Amino acid sequence: MPPDLLDFEEPIGVLLKEIEALSMLPRTGERQLSLDTLKRRVDSIRSDIYSKLTPWQRVLVARHQNRPTVLDYVDHLCTEFTEISGDRRYADDHAIVTGFARYKGEPVLIVGHHKGGGGDTKQKVYRNFGYAKPEGYRKALRAMKLAEKFRRPVLAFIDTPAAYPGMESEERGISEAIALNLREMAALDVPIVVCVHGEGGSGGALGIAIGDWILMHEFAIYSVIPPEGCAAILWRDSARKVEAADALKITAPDLLRLGVIDEIVPEPPGGAHTNHNVAAALFDTALERALAAVSAMDSPTRLEARYRKFRAMGNIGIDGL
Amino acid sequence: MAWFKKARKPSKSSALAEAPSRVPEGLWVKCPDCAQVLYNKDLESNLHVCPKCAHHFRISASDRLRALFDGGQWTEYFANLTSNDPLHFKDTKLYKDRLRSTINTTGLKDAVLIATGRLDGIEIVVAAMEYSFIGGSMGVVVGEKITRAVEMALARRQPLLIVSCSGGARMMEGALSLMQMAKISAALARLDRARLPYISILTDPTTGGVTASFAMLGDLNLAEPKALIGFAGPRVIEQTIRQKLPEGFQRSEFLVDHGMVDLIVDRRSMKSLLSSTLRFMGAESSPGEPPVVQTTDAVEVET
Ligand SMILES: [Zn+2]
Numbered sequence: 001m002p003p004d005l006l007d008f009e010e011p012i013g014v015l016l017k018e019i020e021a022l023s024m025l026p027r028t029g030e031r032q033l034s035l036d037t038l039k040r041r042v043d044s045i046r047s048d049i050y051s052k053l054t055p056w057q058r059v060l061v062a063r064h065q066n067r068p069t070v071l072d073y074v075d076h077l078c079t080e081f082t083e084i085s086g087d088r089r090y091a092d093d094h095a096i097v098t099g100f101a102r103y104k105g106e107p108v109l110i111v112g113h114h115k116g117g118g119g120d121t122k123q124k125v126y127r128n129f130g131y132a133k134p135e136g137y138r139k140a141l142r143a144m145k146l147a148e149k150f151r152r153p154v155l156a157f158i159d160t161p162a163a164y165p166g167m168e169s170e171e172r173g174i175s176e177a178i179a180l181n182l183r184e185m186a187a188l189d190v191p192i193v194v195c196v197h198g199e200g201g202s203g204g205a206l207g208i209a210i211g212d213w214i215l216m217h218e219f220a221i222y223s224v225i226p227p228e229g230c231a232a233i234l235w236r237d238s239a240r241k242v243e244a245a246d247a248l249k250i251t252a253p254d255l256l257r258l259g260v261i262d263e264i265v266p267e268p269p270g271g272a273h274t275n276h277n278v279a280a281a282l283f284d285t286a287l288e289r290a291l292a293a294v295s296a297m298d299s300p301t302r303l304e305a306r307y308r309k310f311r312a313m314g315n316i317g318i319d320g321l
Numbered sequence: 322m323a324w325f326k327k328a329r330k331p332s333k334s335s336a337l338a339e340a341p342s343r344v345p346e347g348l349w350v351k352c353p354d355c356a357q358v359l360y361n362k363d364l365e366s367n368l369h370v371c372p373k374c375a376h377h378f379r380i381s382a383s384d385r386l387r388a389l390f391d392g393g394q395w396t397e398y399f400a401n402l403t404s405n406d407p408l409h410f411k412d413t414k415l416y417k418d419r420l421r422s423t424i425n426t427t428g429l430k431d432a433v434l435i436a437t438g439r440l441d442g443i444e445i446v447v448a449a450m451e452y453s454f455i456g457g458s459m460g461v462v463v464g465e466k467i468t469r470a471v472e473m474a475l476a477r478r479q480p481l482l483i484v485s486c487s488g489g490a491r492m493m494e495g496a497l498s499l500m501q502m503a504k505i506s507a508a509l510a511r512l513d514r515a516r517l518p519y520i521s522i523l524t525d526p527t528t529g530g531v532t533a534s535f536a537m538l539g540d541l542n543l544a545e546p547k548a549l550i551g552f553a554g555p556r557v558i559e560q561t562i563r564q565k566l567p568e569g570f571q572r573s574e575f576l577v578d579h580g581m582v583d584l585i586v587d588r589r590s591m592k593s594l595l596s597s598t599l600r601f602m603g604a605e606s607s608p609g610e611p612p613v614v615q616t617t618d619a620v621e622v623e624t
Contacts, residue, residue: 165557165561167566167570169553172579175533175552178534178552179506179532179537183509202499203490203530203534203552223496224492224494224498224530225492229557235412247495248495248496250495258497306507307507307511310500310503311468311508313503314498314501315461315465316407317497318404319403320402321465
């Protein structure tokens with residue numbers, strides 16, 4: 001099976017092999033017809049599979065190694081990207097990218113996790129697989145304060161398995177770094193559009209995910225704990241991750257219903273990783289509209305609306321309000 | 322600490338009821354640190370701190386309030402909020418059943434008490450977390466109640482105290498639990514901008530999403546001695562680095578050393594320290610007698 005395919009895409013793999021074999025033979029009219037038929041079948045099977053993905057399958061798609069990264073989206077949708085680095089305290093964390101850019105010609109601040117997706121192992125190690133450390137969250141806050149100072153909107157891209165759970169994270173205060181971002185982003189006086197486009201891993205995701213409008217990609221996930229971790233704790237068996245993924249309600253439709261996100265960004269059939277161009281174009285439509293809407297509000301109105309949005313989260317789960 | 326049984330009568334919202342917060346299993350308890358056998362009554366009158374080695378036993382939220390408020394008197398708020406199991410969560414058992422049995426055994430409806438009263442004459446708002454309620458985990462009810470406590474402090478222009486004792490976000494309420502970190506922190510931003518004091522007290526244990534939100538955001542972060550305080554749990558970190566963690570890692574003293582906590586405070590001197598630091602922050606004693614709490618029932622106040 002081609003390496004980019006996930007296990008549950010096996011029916012596609014079989015057809016792709018046939019297509020490959022057929023394309024090696026000399027072209028004839030008849031063969032071309034068969035090829036076209038096969039390709040149409042691939043599209044239809046793919047659409048079919050992706051129309052009924054289970055939550056665990058969505059986890060695999062959200063973690064796909066070719067899923068577009070923050071920098072892929074910046075490449076497709078922005079100009080004049082200038083990366084800025086470092087938290088001015090300790091280090092530069094490559095698991096979170098920050099920089100100035102122009103979107104539709106207007107200046108914006110980009111902040112986003114980067115797992116090193118699409119790259120080789122060296123790239124992934126360089127990005128620490130998207131596991132950010134305290135300095136990453138502090139760099140993000142420093143960058144966002146610049147955005148506030150110069151009155152530029154913030155676009156936050158969320159894609160991380162979790163904050164880095166290592167000794168140095170604790171030593172340098174990962175909790176404080178995330179906590180401060182939550183508090184300061186709630187009050188940051190510029191428009192913030194957040195997009196959970198890959199893996200929204202717990203507090204490590206939330207640490208740069210407070211904003212006025214929360215977009216989430218169709219096959220992305222957003223969770224309080226990885227399904228494997230949840231299964232290990234509650235079932236005492238990490239192999240029960242499939243059930244945990246189901247129970248945790250981590251899919252975009254679930255989170256829209258629960259009021260955690262505001263809008264779902266459609267993906268190309270077969271997921272964003274199969275076609276970055278189409279994925280970026282679909283995202284562009286949602287992003288442009290969201291940014292225009294939140295930018296049109298005056299500051300006090302926008303900050304009050306942001307407060308009300310997060311203030312209301314979870315109330316759906318309370319009796320006796 | 323199974324021998325230190327957490328059995329307790331259904332909660333009374335005020336110590337005026339004179340009911341002990343726990344019914345001790347036996348007359349004697351053994352200190353896990355120094356092995357001294359202690360008379361339970363003595364331990365209680367010492368705020369559950371071992372008189373010999375100063376080991377801090379974990380205490381209930383109502384014992385905490387009793388230790389902080391003048392005359393052990395307070396008024397509880399928002400006691401009726403309960404989780405409706407928004408995810409219909411099921412692991413090896415139904416979350417609904419887990420909730421019901423926890424409510425029955427603790428006499429509480431969720432893992433935090435919100436109360437107002439006086440601390441050395443200063444009117445304050447306190448949120449105290451209850452570990453015996455599903456590990457003190459933060460779900461939607463804890464998030465809403467603490468947010469209301471912050472908003473109440475803001476509306477009354479009173480200092481806020483949050484005593485954390487929690488394993489973090491409550492998995493059984495999924496991303497809704499995660500969002501409580503954001504919700505409470507947003508309210509704290511307003512309290513901060515209003516220049517009102519917020520003191521965070523971290524007790525054993527304070528981990529996960531609770532640490533990574535309100536527990537680390539105090540104007541002062543105070544910790545009880547030797548409390549486990551961290552983001553990732555020690556076992557998760559050990560799996561990441563594939564080695565044992567050094568002794569004392571993620572304990573209060575470690576956090577002070579690394580600049581994350583201001584001070585370690587013995588429970589027996591906590592109240593006087595709070596009084597003096599709150600006065601530094603501009604708080605003053607209220608004149609006159611505190612209002613008499615008429616009943617032990619919770620008074621619901623919308624803020
Ligand atoms: Zn002792």
